[in-house]
Amino acid sequence: MMPQLVTVRVERPDQRAIRIWVPVLPVVLVxxxxxxxxxxxxxxxCLVFSISLVRALGTGWRVVSALPGTRVDAEYSRTAVLVSIR
Structure with a gap:
């Protein structure tokens, strides 16, 4: 299944956390x-490097389908960015 929603949260110690919800389907359509x-x-x-186009597209689709449930946490200095794909 294609991801439906991406949640981005930015936390800074001096300020309130910022949370952004991004629906995937409208972004894909645009x-x-x-x-x-x-x-x-x-x-x-694929043609230049002699790779099967069907197999490459299938692999790309499997990677996109595996994204729901992925969570990425990145911290730099005192700022944390949390990305959740649903």
Whole structure:
């Protein structure tokens, strides 16, 4: 299943935490022209490097499908960024 929601939370010790919810489907629809160009670029790269296009697209889809449930925590200095994909 494709991810539905990305939650980004930025925590700083001096201020309140900022939480942003980003729905994935509207972002994908807005960026679909760019995604078409990216798929065409991937197709050309597959032809240049003799990689099966169907297998490469299938692998890419499996990576996107595995994203729900992923959580990324990054901390730099006193600022923490927490990203959760649902």
């Amino acid at each position: 960026l679909s022209p760019v995604m078409v160009l990216a798929v065409l670029g991937a197709a050309v790269a």
